[in-house]
Amino acid sequence: MPSWARRPQASAAFLNPALIAAIAATAARDYEREASGRLMPWPMVFVLAPLVLHRPTRRALPTSTRTHLTNWVAEHPALVASLAPRGASLAPAVREGLRFGLRHQMLAIEQGCLKGTLARSRAGGELADLIKAASLIGRWTAKSENPSTVFALLGVRP
Numbered sequence: 001m002p003s004w005a006r007r008p009q010a011s012a013a014f015l016n017p018a019l020i021a022a023i024a025a026t027a028a029r030d031y032e033r034e035a036s037g038r039l040m041p042w043p044m045v046f047v048l049a050p051l052v053l054h055r056p057t058r059r060a061l062p063t064s065t066r067t068h069l070t071n072w073v074a075e076h077p078a079l080v081a082s083l084a085p086r087g088a089s090l091a092p093a094v095r096e097g098l099r100f101g102l103r104h105q106m107l108a109i110e111q112g113c114l115k116g117t118l119a120r121s122r123a124g125g126e127l128a129d130l131i132k133a134a135s136l137i138g139r140w141t142a143k144s145e146n147p148s149t150v151f152a153l154l155g156v157r158p
Helices: 009-012 017-033 044-053 055-061 069-075 075-081 083-103 127-143 147-154
Strands: 107-110 113-116
Touching: 017 083, 017 107, 017 113, 017 127, 044 055, 044 083, 044 107, 044 113, 044 127, 044 147, 055 075, 055 127, 069 075, 069 147, 075 083, 083 107
Parallel strands: none
Antiparallel strands: 107 113
């Protein structure tokens, strides 16, 4: 990642480590709740970021977890096709966000998985949309017994 002084202002604001840590912590917390205590595998954050941070994808997400991931993937092939390249381009920012979240106790690692330690947010505006989408993705992906199924459906490799 370039130094903060060399980052474009919009990129620095939208891809800042605190924001990425907050969406990761939200998703991990709600994954754990949905999965009855099973923790979110840490590579899932690399799927979370391109789903949540990309506005067209975020807006196309279902409103509840009743929609099966396979159905959503079939209905949004263009968004799914661009997910892997977006995920690869976001990987440095995601790693930075994970380090920030761990350093500031927003996230914890237990048994190779992530545990979100962030309380529920009362944010407004676009931040509320990001947090809501992260919560949905956490709960939605928790419904799959095997994380590799989620990666395969979305066309990404951990």
